[in-house]
Amino acid sequence: MVLNAIQKETTVYFDEYGIPHIYAQSQKDAMTTLGYVHAQDRLWQMELMRRIAPGRLSEIFGSVMLKNDKFFAGLGLNEDSEKAIAQLDKNSESYQLTLAYLEGVNQFLEDGPTPIEFQLVGVQKEKFTIKDVYNIFGYMAFSFAMAQKTDPLLTDIRDELGMEYLKDFGIDGSLAHTQLKSFKGKSEAYSKISKSVTSLLENSPIPPLLAVTVGSLVLKKRNAEKCCLPMIRT
Numbered sequence: 001m002v003l004n005a006i007q008k009e010t011t012v013y014f015d016e017y018g019i020p021h022i023y024a025q026s027q028k029d030a031m032t033t034l035g036y037v038h039a040q041d042r043l044w045q046m047e048l049m050r051r052i053a054p055g056r057l058s059e060i061f062g063s064v065m066l067k068n069d070k071f072f073a074g075l076g077l078n079e080d081s082e083k084a085i086a087q088l089d090k091n092s093e094s095y096q097l098t099l100a101y102l103e104g105v106n107q108f109l110e111d112g113p114t115p116i117e118f119q120l121v122g123v124q125k126e127k128f129t130i131k132d133v134y135n136i137f138g139y140m141a142f143s144f145a146m147a148q149k150t151d152p153l154l155t156d157i158r159d160e161l162g163m164e165y166l167k168d169f170g171i172d173g174s175l176a177h178t179q180l181k182s183f184k185g186k187s188e189a190y191s192k193i194s195k196s197v198t199s200l201l202e203n204s205p206i207p208p209l210l211a212v213t214v215g216s217l218v219l220k221k222r223n224a225e226k227c228c229l230p231m232i233r234t
Contacts, residue, residue, distance in 0.1 A: 035104025044117040053077035053135035081134035
């Protein structure tokens with residue numbers, strides 16, 4: 001098949017597990033192809049993920065997602081994305097490679113089959129932008145913050161069983177004595193908030209993400225050496 005922005009022949013090999021391996025002669029071609037393959041495999045997931053940070057899930061799922069939307073809209077991830085993008089060097093290699101990736105994604109939107117989920121819920125496909133990329137970054141960073149999930153559990157263990165049970169973890173104060181200046185000693189109030197956030201995430205149509213590396217981009221260089229870049233799948 002032909003991708004609009006590909007300069008030289010690029011090969012995508014799907015192994016026995018269905019994992020794509022991209023062989024390209026330039027990073028730009030590799031990223032464009034990655035965008036196309038990513039959308040081919042994950043377009044509906046990508047659509048949901050880009051709606052989380054700006055609080056747009058209720059446009060699809062109705063009032064059941066309003067609480068989720070209000071929470072993430074209140075975090076200001078969408079506004080932070082705008083500020084970060086405004087400061088980007090538009091001529092930098094990373095910016096140009098991101099645009100190449102988006103070009104691949106959007107070509108699949110135009111030429112590829114529409115996932116049935118779009119038809120079932122009546123969602124129109126919209127081109128992906130760099131702001132969508134940054135909003136997904138923000139949501140992923142929030143998902144990787146494990147303390148909001150583990151702290152309530154550890155607090156309950158301390159309250160129910162005593163600090164002795166936490167010594168093996170080094171969080172009884174024996175290994176460090178530095179305390180955040182903003183800490184007001186209101187651990188119970190924090191625990192309630194944290195449990196509420198955890199419950200919110202557990203009921204979200206997009207579960208918190210943990211990333212693993214399961215594929216590769218291979219760039220063919222003139223001197224026959226190969227440079228492998230990991231493909232992140234979730």
